[in-house]
Every structure is written in structure tokens, then in C-alpha cells.
Amino acid sequence: MIRFSKPARALAVVAVAGLALSACGSDDSSDTPDAAASSSGGGASAFCGKNIAFLGALTGDAGALGQNMVNGIELALKEHNDKNADCQVNLKKFDSQGSPDNAPGLATQIVNDDTIFGLVGPGFSGESLATGKTFFEAGLPSISPSATNVTITQQGWTTWHRVIGNDDAQGAADAQYLTGTAGATKVFVVDDGQDYSKGLAGKVKDSLGDALAGDDQISVGDTNMSAVVQAVKSAGADAVFYGGYYTEAGLLVKQLRQGGFTGTFMSGDGSEDPSFVKVAGADAAEGAVLSAPAGPPPADFGATGLYSTQAYDATNIFLAAVDSGVSDAQALNEFIGSYTGTGVSGPIAFDENGDITESKIYAYFVKDGKLDVDNPEVIE
Amino acid sequence: MHLDALFGSFDNFLSYTTGGLVFGAIYALVALGYTMVYGVLQLINFAHSEVFMFGTFGMAWTFYFLHGSEPVTWSLGRAAPMLLASLVVAMAVSAGIALLLERVAYRPLINKNAPKLIALISAIGASFALAEAMGLRDRFASWVGLDDDLANYVSPEKARDVYSNPVTIQPHNLFDVGGYSITDVDLVVVLAAILMMVALDQFVRRTRFGRGIRATAQDPESAALMGVNSTRVVQMTFLIGGLMAGVAATLYMMKIGSTRQNAGFILGVKAFTAAVMGGIGNLRGALLGGLILGVMENWGSAVFGPNWKDVTAFVLLVLILLVRPSGLLGEALGKARA
Numbered sequence: 029m030i031r032f033s034k035p036a037r038a039l040a041v042v043a044v045a046g047l048a049l050s051a052c053g054s055d056d057s058s059d060t061p062d063a064a065a066s067s068s069g070g071g072a073s074a075f076c077g078k079n080i081a082f083l084g085a086l087t088g089d090a091g092a093l094g095q096n097m098v099n100g101i102e103l104a105l106k107e108h109n110d111k112n113a114d115c116q117v118n119l120k121k122f123d124s125q126g127s128p129d130n131a132p133g134l135a136t137q138i139v140n141d142d143t144i145f146g147l148v149g150p151g152f153s154g155e156s157l158a159t160g161k162t163f164f165e166a167g168l169p170s171i172s173p174s175a176t177n178v179t180i181t182q183q184g185w186t187t188w189h190r191v192i193g194n195d196d197a198q199g200a201a202d203a204q205y206l207t208g209t210a211g212a213t214k215v216f217v218v219d220d221g222q223d224y225s226k227g228l229a230g231k232v233k234d235s236l237g238d239a240l241a242g243d244d245q246i247s248v249g250d251t252n253m254s255a256v257v258q259a260v261k262s263a264g265a266d267a268v269f270y271g272g273y274y275t276e277a278g279l280l281v282k283q284l285r286q287g288g289f290t291g292t293f294m295s296g297d298g299s300e301d302p303s304f305v306k307v308a309g310a311d312a313a314e315g316a317v318l319s320a321p322a323g324p325p326p327a328d329f330g331a332t333g334l335y336s337t338q339a340y341d342a343t344n345i346f347l348a349a350v351d352s353g354v355s356d357a358q359a360l361n362e363f364i365g366s367y368t369g370t371g372v373s374g375p376i377a378f379d380e381n382g383d384i385t386e387s388k389i390y391a392y393f394v395k396d397g398k399l400d401v402d403n404p405e406v407i408e
Numbered sequence: 409m410h411l412d413a414l415f416g417s418f419d420n421f422l423s424y425t426t427g428g429l430v431f432g433a434i435y436a437l438v439a440l441g442y443t444m445v446y447g448v449l450q451l452i453n454f455a456h457s458e459v460f461m462f463g464t465f466g467m468a469w470t471f472y473f474l475h476g477s478e479p480v481t482w483s484l485g486r487a488a489p490m491l492l493a494s495l496v497v498a499m500a501v502s503a504g505i506a507l508l509l510e511r512v513a514y515r516p517l518i519n520k521n522a523p524k525l526i527a528l529i530s531a532i533g534a535s536f537a538l539a540e541a542m543g544l545r546d547r548f549a550s551w552v553g554l555d556d557d558l559a560n561y562v563s564p565e566k567a568r569d570v571y572s573n574p575v576t577i578q579p580h581n582l583f584d585v586g587g588y589s590i591t592d593v594d595l596v597v598v599l600a601a602i603l604m605m606v607a608l609d610q611f612v613r614r615t616r617f618g619r620g621i622r623a624t625a626q627d628p629e630s631a632a633l634m635g636v637n638s639t640r641v642v643q644m645t646f647l648i649g650g651l652m653a654g655v656a657a658t659l660y661m662m663k664i665g666s667t668r669q670n671a672g673f674i675l676g677v678k679a680f681t682a683a684v685m686g687g688i689g690n691l692r693g694a695l696l697g698g699l700i701l702g703v704m705e706n707w708g709s710a711v712f713g714p715n716w717k718d719v720t721a722f723v724l725l726v727l728i729l730l731v732r733p734s735g736l737l738g739e740a741l742g743k744a745r746a
Binding site: 244245254257274278279282306307310 | 428430431480572576668670673675709710
């Protein structure tokens with residue numbers, strides 16, 4: 029998830045997280061967590077009795093989201109500590125409020141704390157970019173449950189990993205969905221010109237190839253979409269992809285439907301929020317497809333909220349390293365780099381940049397006038 | 409550049425034009441507030457955008473109050489009774505905020521003969537204060553323990569987020585102009601805006617109060633000597649500006665359906681631009697400026713792409729001011745003859 033400058037975005041995800049609470053205990057029993065408790069192989073690790081750090085938003089607009097991550101981390105630690113009385117690992121939390129301005133100071137605290145051997149986080153892309161160098165130079169391995177900006181893993185920070193698909197993975201999957209599942213042959217792509225939006229929409233455009241019927245850019249805060257509607261109609265598009273956030277996405281789909289557009293409307297995780305339906309109106313939003321790199325947690329999972337599964341999986345990778353007797357930072361980083369397993373969020377393995385090799389992108393649907401957060405489809 | 413997008417077919421040209429007229433009409437109504445206050449006080453009321461923003465919330469609150477929070481889609485006819493009620497509420501809310509502004513942010517300064525620049529700063533401050541107050545309405549409600557009862561109105565935890573009318577007003581096509589369907593909603597927006605403008609124009613030109621407004625605009629001292637109560641005239645000016653902003657807010661919500669605590673900003677800048685373009689202080693200029701701005705924006709969107717919309721609008725403003733520094737119709741509230 030991207031957070032360069034958009035507090036509304038944070039609110040969006042908080043809301044989704046809130047809804048995801050209700051997702052637990054419904055259906056969809058997927059495979060049980062198994063990456064956690066591999067029995068200790070190489071004797072007691074020097075990391076026993078030490079701490080994992082969490083860096084992310086715990087208060088502020090996106091505070092609920094960071095709290096979800098902490099829930100996942102604490103669940104993993106509890107399961108581990110209950111089984112290994114002689115090797116307790118604890119959590120130290122650092123609240124950045126999701127801000128790239130606060131994060132660097134906290135990053136310095138983390139790398140100067142000898143009791144911390146690994147980091148789950150940072151939560152958002154902005155703070156990841158602001159702190160990556162600090163962690164890399166200190167040699168502190170990190171795994172982010174939620175930062176999706178493509179450029180983070182292009183910086184050469186070999187200690188930086190994430191267990192969530194990046195925006196390119198999402199863009200490619202979205203293009204795939206549009207031309208495959210939705211059967212679109214002429215897709216019109218619109219974005220709002222922000223870093224996240226341009227990145228996502230750009231990847232969709234690249235992946236569409238000949239199916240791209242045209243593209244346009246609007247501005248954040250625009251309410252008059254009539255020019256875009258006209259351009260879409262002139263292009264004869266049978267699907268529209270929008271890269272951006274839910275307010276403009278809602279207005280766009282509303283005015284497209286009012287203008288007579290009947291094709292598929294799709295947008296990314298910036299729009300995956302119940303407010304999208306409110307802005308568009310239930311009728312115009314019906315059938316809209318909103319993708320996100322995170323799915324709801326499995327029914328028997330002990331923590332709740334968006335990104336709790338990713339945080340749980342990230343923590344378990346550190347714990348697996350501890351259990352296997354890894355005792356220094358370099359060995360830990362190598363362990364993470366070559367780690368393979370299946371977490372509650374899906375199969376996990378990292379490429380040489382620290383990106384997850386196989387990421388699941390989910391398509392959420394607006395059904396019966398509501399964003400159905402419980403039953404997304406995995407885009408294959 | 410896609411000149412063909414605009415001029416390639418006459419259909420496209422017509423549809424971009426009519427789409428622009430609808431927004432232009434809303435700009436024009438908001439522009440009236442800027443123009444009236446400037447005409448009388450030679451003061452740019454930068455807080456007028458917030459007067460409009462409060463009106464949009466007044467409109468949505470009415471629907472929550474009368475209909476509830478269940479999202480539905482209604483035709484214009486089905487929504488008409490509630491629309492009329494919401495129009496009254498929005499006008500009352502906007503006019504109330506405008507009068508409050510006058511009382512709190514301007515009158516104390518005017519009474520002390522403060523320089524115009526001070527009042528301008530006061531206006532900017534009031535604009536921030538009003539927008540932030542709307543963004544904090546959930547906190548205010550929780551202070552008095554009403555945030556649960558008023559959850560639909562104050563959106564606890566999401567007060568700064570987008571706020572939508574639960575009733576989506578579904579436009580119906582009346583007839584097609586080129587490829588663009590003229591809908592009943594579009595028609596109502598344009599007609600209502602023009603009707604309000606004509607009514608206001610006649611009010612200022614023909615009534616006793618209108619004569620007082622014009623007299624004060626022309627020469628405040630002589631007007632006062634002739635028995636015009638200048639405080640009342642200033643109040644009246646803010647009131648009228650607020651009422652018009654309330655109408656604009658209702659029409660805007662009818663067309664767009666969503667607002668937020670900072671929704672006034674961009675629209676306010678556009679409306680101010682329209683007022684300057686037409687000749688600030690000139691009522692008919694505001695109408696002309698609003699419509700031209702709305703249409704030019706859409707043409708700019710078609711030719712250069714939607715992200716160049718604002719550039720087109722402001723380059724146009726610069727060009728017009730280069731040729732006619734006092735706007736298309738000149739600065740003239742006081743000069744209108746009865």
C-alpha cells in the first residue's frame with residue numbers, strides 16, 4: 029500500500045480493515061498455518077530472549093491498520109513462545125503514525141537497540157522509502173507486511189523484504205482480469221496523476237498491449253468527469269480501468285453509467301473501500317471490480333483485520349530462523365532470502381530483490397449494493 | 409493535442425459544450441457571492457467557498473433526515489419533494505454561515521475602518537476555520553455526547569472523508585444533442601441557475617433594497633447621507649450571496665451526489681475566476697464568466713486531456729484580463745441603472 033501524501037487513503041484502509049473483522053468466522057477455510065513451528069534444528073539461537081520490532085502506524089488516521097499488523101505479530105509470537113519456553117521472543121512497537129517524517133528517527137532508535145534482531149514493517153511505502161537506507165546500512169533484516177510501492181525493492185537494499193505483491197503485480201493481474209475473465213477487448217485507462225495511481229495504471233496499460241483503447245488523466249478533487257466519459261464513449265471502450273482512490277473512482281463510475289457506459293469498471297486497492305459504493309450510488313457501483321493484494325484471513329485464524337495475515341507470516345519467518353538456530357544478522361538475512369513456505373496469506377518465497385515471488389491479487393466485487401469484502405476471487 | 413476529439417465531429421463538440429454549461433451554471437451561482445460582496449465592499453470574500461460547502465452538507469443532511477441512511481436510487485420526479493426541502497435547508501444553512509461570517513469576520517473590522525487587506529486575511533482565516541470545523545464535526549458532536557445519535561450526520565472517525573447523499577438521483581434522458589444525452593438533471597441545473605440569476609438581477613435593479621445596494625456600491629458615504637443603512641446593505645449582500653450559494657450547493661449535490669469538508673476549495677477558485685472573468689462586481693458578468701469557464705474547461709479537456717482542464721481555464725483568464733483588465737463586462741454593480 030502506498031502512502032506518500034494521502035490521509036484519506038489511510039482512512040480507506042481502516043474502513044476495509046473494519047469490515048474485514050466481520051469477514052472472520054464466515055466461510056472459506058483455507059490451509060492452516062504451518063510455517064510457524066518448525067522444530068528447532070541447530071541448537072538454541074542467540075536471538076532467544078531478544079525482540080522483533082514493529083514500525084508502522086499505531087495511532088493517527090491509519091492507526092487501526094497498524095494495530096491489525098500488531099495483532100498478527102503478537103499471535104505468531106504467542107504461538108511460538110507457548111511452545112518454546114526456553115526461547116522467548118518479544119515485540120517492541122514503534123509508532124510512526126504512518127508518516128515518512130516520523131519514521132527515520134524511530135529507525136535510528138531501532139538499529140541502535142541491541143535487543144532487536146529483526147523488523148516487521150515498515151507499514152507503508154512512504155516510510156519504507158524514508159528508512160530503508162538506515163536499516164540496510166545497519167544490516168537489520170526487515171519484512172514488510174503491507175508496503176507495495178514498486179521502487180522500494182529497486183533500491184538495492186538487500187535486507188528489505190515484503191510478503192505482499194507490489195503494485196506491478198497488481199497491475200499485471202488487473203490487466204489479466206480485464207482481458208481474460210471480463211473478456212474486454214478495448215480497455216480505457218484513467219488515472220489521477222499521483223505516484224501510486226500512475227504506477228498502477230501504467231502497469232495495466234503496458235500489460236494490456238493491443239487491448240488498450242485509450243487513456244486519460246484527471247486530477248484529485250475533480251468532480252466533472254464529462255470529458256472523460258465522452259472520451260471513453262468515443263473510443264468505444266468495453267471496459268474502464270481507473271488508477272486512483274475511491275472518491276474519484278466513485279464519481280467516475282457514476283458519471284460513466286449515467287452517460288450510458290455498460291462495460292466493466294475496475295480499479296485497484298486505492299478504491300477498495302465501502303465509500304466507493306456510497307459515492308457512486310449502489311446502482312452505478314454494481315458489478316464494479318476492485319483489486320487488492322490482500323485477501324480476508326482464513327476462518328480459523330486467530331487475529332483479525334487487513335494485513336494481519338501478512339504480519340503473522342512475516343513474524344513466522346523470523347521465528348523459523350530463530351528455531352533453526354540462526355544467530356547473527358547476516359545468517360538471518362540469508363535465511364529469509366532463501367525461505368520458502370506456505371503462510372496463511374499464501375505461498376511465500378522471495379526473489380533477489382526481496383519481492384515475494386508468488387503474490388495473490390484478489391478481485392473484490394460490488395454485489396447487491398455493497399462491497400463484498402468476504403468473498404473475493406483470486407485473479408489467476 | 410487532440411483537436412479531432414473536439415472538432416472531429418459536431419456531435420462531440422456539442423456534447424463537450426453542453427457538459428460544460430452544466431458546471432458553468434453552478435460556477436456562475438457561486439460567483440455571484442464573490443461579485444456581490446466585492447461590488448459593495450471592494451473585498452474578496454475568500455470564505456465564500458465554505459458557504460457553498462456548508463450548503464452541500466445541508467442538502468445531504470436533509471436527505472438523511474427525511475429519508476434515512478439506506479442507499480437508494482430515485483428519479484428526479486420521485487426525489488422532487490425532498491429536493492425542494494433540501495433546497496430550502498441548503499439555502500438557510502449557506503445564508504446562515506454567510507451572515508455569521510459577516511458578523512464575526514468582517515463587521516468588527518469594517519467598524520474599525522481596518523484596511524481592506526486585513527479583511528482579506530480575516531476572510532482567508534475564516535475559510536480555514538469553517539472547513540476545519542466541518543472536518544471536526546464528529547469531535548464536536550462527541551463533546552456533547554451526540555456522536556452516536558448523529559452518526560449519519562457527523563460520520564464519526566470519517567468526518568474528513570467524502571460524504572454522500574444516500575439518495576442517488578438518476579438522470580433520465582430527455583433528448584440527445586449529438587452524442588450527449590441532455591438529461592432532466594442537466595436541464596434543471598441550467599434552468600434553475602439562470603432563473604435565480606434573472607431573479608437576482610431584477611431584485612437589484614428594481615427593488616428599494618436593490619437600489620440601496622447599488623447606491624452603497626457606488627458611493628457609501630453619499631448613500632449613508634441619503635438614509636441608506638449601510639450595515640443592513642452589507643448584511644443583505646452576504647445574505648443574497650449565501651442564498652445563491654445554497655442553490656448552487658443543491659444543484660451541485662443533485663448532479664454530483666458527494667461532498668467533503670474541502671469541497672469548496674476548487675469550486676470556490678473556479679467561481680472566483682468566473683467572477684473576475686466576467687468583471688467582478690458585475691452580476692451579468694458572473695453568469696457569462698461562469699458559463700464560459702465551464703465550457704472552456706471541457707473544451708480544454710477534450711483537446712489537451714482532462715488534466716489540462718485547469719490550465720486551459722486559467723490561461724484563458726489571463727488572456728481575457730490582458731485584453732480587458734476589468735473583465736468581459738466590466739466592474740459594474742454600482743453602475744447598473746434602474
